[in-house]
Amino acid sequence: MLRSCFRPIERFLFTGRGVADRGDVLLWHRDLKPHVAGDFSIAVVQANSALEDQGQVLNSAFGTYIGVYDGHGGPEASRFINSNLFPHVEKFATEEGGISAEVLQKAFYATEQDFLQLVKRSWPTKPQIASVGSCCLVGAISNNTIYVANLGDSRAVLGSVCQTKKSVTAERLSTEHNAALEEVRKELRALHPDDSHIVVYRQGVWRVKGIIQVSRSIGDIYLKKPEFNKDPLFAQFGYPIPLQRPVMSAEPSILVRELKPQDQFLIFASDGLWEQLSEKEAVEIVHKNPRTGIAKRLIRAALQEVAKKREMRYSDLKKIERGVRRHFHDDITVIVIYLDHELLGAKTKLPLKKRGFDSTSVPVDIFSSSEMGVDESP
Numbered sequence: 001m002l003r004s005c006f007r008p009i010e011r012f013l014f015t016g017r018g019v020a021d022r023g024d025v026l027l028w029h030r031d032l033k034p035h036v037a038g039d040f041s042i043a044v045v046q047a048n049s050a051l052e053d054q055g056q057v058l059n060s061a062f063g064t065y066i067g068v069y070d071g072h073g074g075p076e077a078s079r080f081i082n083s084n085l086f087p088h089v090e091k092f093a094t095e096e097g098g099i100s101a102e103v104l105q106k107a108f109y110a111t112e113q114d115f116l117q118l119v120k121r122s123w124p125t126k127p128q129i130a131s132v133g134s135c136c137l138v139g140a141i142s143n144n145t146i147y148v149a150n151l152g153d154s155r156a157v158l159g160s161v162c163q164t165k166k167s168v169t170a171e172r173l174s175t176e177h178n179a180a181l182e183e184v185r186k187e188l189r190a191l192h193p194d195d196s197h198i199v200v201y202r203q204g205v206w207r208v209k210g211i212i213q214v215s216r217s218i219g220d221i222y223l224k225k226p227e228f229n230k231d232p233l234f235a236q237f238g239y240p241i242p243l244q245r246p247v248m249s250a251e252p253s254i255l256v257r258e259l260k261p262q263d264q265f266l267i268f269a270s271d272g273l274w275e276q277l278s279e280k281e282a283v284e285i286v287h288k289n290p291r292t293g294i295a296k297r298l299i300r301a302a303l304q305e306v307a308k309k310r311e312m313r314y315s316d317l318k319k320i321e322r323g324v325r326r327h328f329h330d331d332i333t334v335i336v337i338y339l340d341h342e343l344l345g346a347k348t349k350l351p352l353k354k355r356g357f358d359s360t361s362v363p364v365d366i367f368s369s370s371e372m373g374v375d376e377s378p
Contacts, residue, residue: 039340042063042295072133081087116221123345134219136150170280224250229243263339275330302329303329
């Protein structure tokens with residue numbers, strides 16, 4: 001029942017209630033909308049031929065949910081999470097009487113199991129589905145507390161002001177799972193002491209089994225379930241890697257933190273943003289600029305850095321078509337959540353739709369939304 005009441009909202013939003021950016025048809029955004037405890041801004045820029053990033057904000061009777069899903073190997077896993085994770089969060093929150101770390105952990109596990117069932121059903125006709133996966137970053141704001149659960153290398157950063165409100169500090173709230181980090185490599189080697197190739201340094205990058213940079217995800221079933229790795233049908237779509245045990249995990253790292261009066265905003269973004277901007281640079285941009293369109297502003301700042309590194313003009317970068325553009329930067333999703341402390345902990349007054357839910361998601365594909373309107377702002 002929960003899924004049935006979410007889907008009509010998602011279909012409505014995918015038709016393009018956001019707008020494409022003038023001069024860059026691959027940049028979609030919603031400049032400012034309310035959430036349970038403030039405002040939020042969301043934007044995404046597409047680089048891949050098919051958009052592999054997904055992002056969403058949902059207002060619930062339990063609080064505000066935020067999700068950024070950075071897919072790899074195809075868009076199927078991130079789209080699946082976008083449709084299925086929050087219904088699980090709401091289901092378990094209802095059963096438990098509110099949001100908790102355990103609720104998020106259960107929701108991640110249920111989503112992984114549901115995706116596994118999809119892979120099993122699709123396997124005979126589409127074996128490559130076993131190699132599709134997604135990072136998964138989720139936040140939940142409830143009763144003056146922020147919960148952050150993460151798989152992979154997307155990142156959540158909190159911006160807090162000092163007493164004079166003239167400067168801002170950045171605090172990372174998410175734990176990342178990328179083989180580029182020494183602690184992740186140590187963890188993998190400890191879990192697989194009999195596998196000298198559990199992490200491999202290839203072409204300047206550390207990868208799990210020489211294949212993938214992240215060590216935790218939803219999906220990537222061929223690196224978790226041997227039966228999907230050894231099947232000869234899979235050999236034509238990937239490299240058979242003998243597994244003694246799963247080499248990737250869907251167990252999220254979870255942080256719970258009480259929000260304080262000086263905590264002003266949160267930035268949730270896929271790694272495409274953090275490859276170009278430091279946490280300090282990102283929170284400075286948010287702190288010094290108006291709320292309206294702030295997620296779009298962060299993406300533009302990242303793209304300007306891309307152009308600068310490539311010694312090209314930003315105006316020329318914007319003209320590059322999807323697919324080819326992936327050689328310059330990744331898909332990037334950014335969600336900025338403003339915290340209005342007089343609303344934190346208060347009972348929501350938003351006109352929530354469909355049994356108490358109001359959801360905003362990025363389009364399945366930027367081109368599906370760009371026909372609906374063009375941003376005329378400078």
